[in-house]
Amino acid sequence: MIQEYFGFTSEPFTKDILPEHLFRTPRFEELLARLEYGVKKRYFCLVTGDIGAGKSTAIRYLAKNLDENRYKLLYLTDSDLKPRDFYRELLFQLGCTPEHQRIDAKRQFMRLILDLFENQKLTPVVVVDEAHLLSNSMLHEIRFLTNFKMDSLSPMALILVGQPELRGTLAMQIFQAITQRIQVRYHLSGLTLEETGAYISHHLEVVKAKSQIFSPDAVKEIYAYSKGIPRVINNLCTACLLAARMQSSFVVDREAVLRVIEDFRKF
Ligand SMILES: Nc1ncnc2c1ncn2[C@@H]1O[C@H](COP(=O)(O)OP(=O)(O)OP(=O)(O)O)[C@@H](O)[C@H]1O
Numbered sequence: 104m105i106q107e108y109f110g111f112t113s114e115p116f117t118k119d120i121l122p123e124h125l126f127r128t129p130r131f132e133e134l135l136a137r138l139e140y141g142v143k144k145r146y147f148c149l150v151t152g153d154i155g156a157g158k159s160t161a162i163r164y165l166a167k168n169l170d171e172n173r174y175k176l177l178y179l180t181d182s183d184l185k186p187r188d189f190y191r192e193l194l195f196q197l198g199c200t201p202e203h204q205r206i207d208a209k210r211q212f213m214r215l216i217l218d219l220f221e222n223q224k225l226t227p228v229v230v231v232d233e234a235h236l237l238s239n240s241m242l243h244e245i246r247f248l249t250n251f252k253m254d255s256l257s258p259m260a261l262i263l264v265g266q267p268e269l270r271g272t273l274a275m276q277i278f279q280a281i282t283q284r285i286q287v288r289y290h291l292s293g294l295t296l297e298e299t300g301a302y303i304s305h306h307l308e309v310v311k312a313k314s315q316i317f318s319p320d321a322v323k324e325i326y327a328y329s330k331g332i333p334r335v336i337n338n339l340c341t342a343c344l345l346a347a348r349m350q351s352s353f354v355v356d357r358e359a360v361l362r363v364i365e366d367f368r369k370f
């Protein structure tokens with residue numbers, strides 16, 4: 104509906120934005136650079152950031168740009184993951200049928216990882232997204248992965264991704280063994296006011312909008328409400344465009360944004 108009305112080439116502010124169309128801030132670049140370095144060195148990396156800040160999006164971008172001839176990405180995002188399912192899922196992603204017993208599946212996984220690394224010259228990259236939801240028993244299993252080959256170098260890179268409370272959990276005494284092994288860490292914060300304006304313009308450019316639509320004051324209100332968090336900006340902008348369409352308008356000013364925010368606050 105928005106698309107036809109505004110004459111866009113596709114729907115703007117959607118979550119399935121193509122990796123090549125992502126908005127790249129210096130912090131996004133910094134996160135990617137650190138992750139690329141961590142992956143290359145087979146380090147243990149920790150990425151945190153507020154809800155909707157763009158963590159999974161950055162991982163999606165990293166994954167798309169990994170050289171398939173050098174890396175094998177294993178991506179887990181099941182918040183309810185149990186140690187048993189953990190190895191099963193990883194083995195499935197490696198194209199194997201997991202052994203029935205957990206301990207056997209774990210050994211099977213270790214063998215496969217070493218084979219990938221030593222014989223096939225492929226570096227496994229294990230990403231555990233939504234890691235703030237992991238149970239303590241799962242975190243202990245992760246500890247094992249960080250200590251895979253004991254004293255020698257790790258055969259894989261491991262990236263934990265989660266909301267800010269993950270840092271608090273890992274800071275607890277019982278997880279010191281994990282924390283001490285983290286070699287790359289990055290916290291992805293929200294966009295600045297200027298970046299929020301540029302982010303909105305960028306999304307509109309991607310769909311070939313003919314005008315800016317959002318006034319500078321409207322952008323200020325969007326920033327104040329969203330704190331520069333991309334998912335919130337997306338939701339707000341979409342609601343504003345819908346409201347403009349309802350009122351047969353082609354611009355979104357400060358008052359229009361405030362009306363939408365008021366509606367948001369009711370629910
Ligand atoms: N750099 C970016 N360029 C364009 N859109 C982005 C960018 N970063 C995030 N987004 C948009 O914001 C939405 C939220 O991002 P994402 O799902 O990556 O957040 P998250 O930090 O993983 O959130 P959660 O904590 O809920 O898992 C995405 O659907 C995407 O559309």
Ligand SMILES: [Mg+2]
Nearest residue numbers: 158159160232
């Ligand atoms: Mg996410």
